[in-house]
Amino acid sequence: MESDLFVTYHTFGLVDGDRDWPADLPSPTNGLIHPYPGGALLYTGIHTGQVHVQVRTSPAPPAQLDDSRDWESIAEVSVDSPQGRLAVRSFENLPDLPVLSINGRGTYRVRAYALGRDTDIDGTATTPFEYYLIEVWPAPAAEATSYRSVDRYGDEVLHSMQAAANVSSTTDEPDGVTFEEWV
Helix, strand or coil: CEEEEEEECCEEEEEECCCCCCCCCCCCCCCCEEEECCEEEEECCCCEEEEEEEEEECCCCCCCCCCCCCCCEEEEEEEEECCCCEEEECCCCCCCCCCCCCCCCEEEEEEEEEECCCCCCCCEECCCCCEEEEEEEECCCCCCEEEEECCHHHHHHHHHHHHHHHHHHCCCCCCCCCHHHHC
């Protein structure tokens, strides 16, 4: 199934049921999809507007990577669905797409594909030019995998979030040094 989705703040997500959007995120492993407890965020190049999203669910991993488009970014993560109602949504709406957690509660692998994120970084889109494919299947938790990352925007997301994580981890006073000495 597929649908256009209105996004804001460079993101849409996979959210489990009535869970809230995350306040804090762990350091990302790629610049496309970022898992958190009960969901995952996907990063769009546009700030606000329409993107096109296609979803596929299956009881087993896809036999191969999708080649229907010249995908610029492909990454795979594990997502936990404690409510069994994992679905695509943005801050504003829930599109007409099926629930992705086909076995109900449990852990799923999510493979995300993106194309067009460099077209108008920080821009707006009334007609979609960014395309996303999300493949989901039940599977035990596993390390994140990045298959391809050739878009500039994905690198920017990854590096800026890693830099922010490094800054926040170094803002504490060094051991044995007073605040006045440190600043």
